[in-house]
Amino acid sequence: AQSVTQPDIHITVSEGASLELRCNYSYGATPYLFWYxxxxxxxxxxxxKYFSGDTLVxxxxxxxxxxxxxxxxxxxxxxxxxxxxxxxxFCAVVTYGGSQGNLIFGKGTKLSVKP
Amino acid sequence: xTGVTQTPRHLVxxxxxxxxxxxxxxxxxxxxxxxxxxxxxxxELMFVYNFKEQTENNSVPSRFSPECPNSSHLFLHLHTLQPxxxxxxxxxxxxxxxxGYTFGSGTRLTVV
Numbered sequence: 702a703q704s705v706t707q708p709d710i711h712i713t714v715s716e717g718a719s720l721e722l723r724c725n726y727s728y729g730a731t732p733y734l735f736w737y738x739x740x741x742x743x744x745x746x747x748x749x750k751y752f753s754g755d756t757l758v759x760x761x762x763x764x765x766x767x768x769x770x771x772x773x774x775x776x777x778x779x780x781x782x783x784x785x786x787x788x789x790x791f792c793a794v795v796t797y798g799g800s801q802g803n804l805i806f807g808k809g810t811k812l813s814v815k816p
Numbered sequence: 817x818t819g820v821t822q823t824p825r826h827l828v829x830x831x832x833x834x835x836x837x838x839x840x841x842x843x844x845x846x847x848x849x850x851x852x853x854x855x856x857x858x859x860e861l862m863f864v865y866n867f868k869e870q871t872e873n874n875s876v877p878s879r880f881s882p883e884c885p886n887s888s889h890l891f892l893h894l895h896t897l898q899p900x901x902x903x904x905x906x907x908x909x910x911x912x913x914x915x916g917y918t919f920g921s922g923t924r925l926t927v928v
Contacts, residue, residue: 735916744820744906744919791859803849803872804908804917806859 703728703796707807714782715815722777722810724792733795734775735804736766740788748790751775762786787814819843822907822920829897830928837892837923839907845918846911848890850882853904853922865890897927 704727714720726732733752737745749760756768766777775792792807820841829835839848850862864872865884879901881893890907904924908917 737916737919742921742924744822744921745908745917746919747916750916803861803864805861808858 703732703794703805705792705794705805705807707790707792707810709810710808711811711813713813713815716784717781720777720779720782720786720812722790722792722812724775724777724807725773726775726792726794727773728794732775734766734768735793735795736760736764736775736777737791737793737806738762738788739791739809745791748777782812782814784814784816787812820907820909820918820920822905822923824923825921826924826926828926828928829894831897831899833897834893834895836894837905837907837925839890839892839920841888841907841909841918841920843909843918844911845909846887847909848884848887849908849910849917850890850892851906851908853906854902859906863892894925897925899927901925902927 706725708723735750736748738748739745748764749758749766751758751768759765764779766775768775789809789811791809793804796803796805823838847866849864852860852862861874862876863882868884879896883891904922906922907920910917
């Protein structure tokens, strides 16, 4: 079955430091991959997505992610973290291709930013 | 405002009450979803509606009853809930695979 693993439950970084959040997926075909962010008490906001083509994708808020098929990974990165980036981040995969699919989420990684 | 509106934002209900959660989208999407988000658990897909037809019921107890009267509105009717049903209930909509899902801000449900 398709699945998404986010190995890190909680990460703390200093403001201005670089960030990498890990995501590994399990899926037989080429996956459709997403990163979402959730601020406290809010819904999820789409940061970026990957379907095909260039394996380095750019998203909103200065985030990027790189798809690595050989490692079954889709890690999220940001060169310099801002205090407002403190939130929970979810990696997700669509369970099958076609005209409609269902998103399966990882357990999330909570990001704390220290001054 | 994301384009998906959920009401109410907060709800406290007793185990014998009946209440409904509402979700509305005017994005022209053809699919709508209910997710449950509990502490320390991954987001759980509950129901999927595609063009108003339910295409997935992810083994959800019958005390949760969805309704999709049209492609813009989705309800979740609740009755005789348990305290463990307390969670954030998120609604989302989508148009095909490539755009991802657009989520509402959720309803924080507390069952007492």
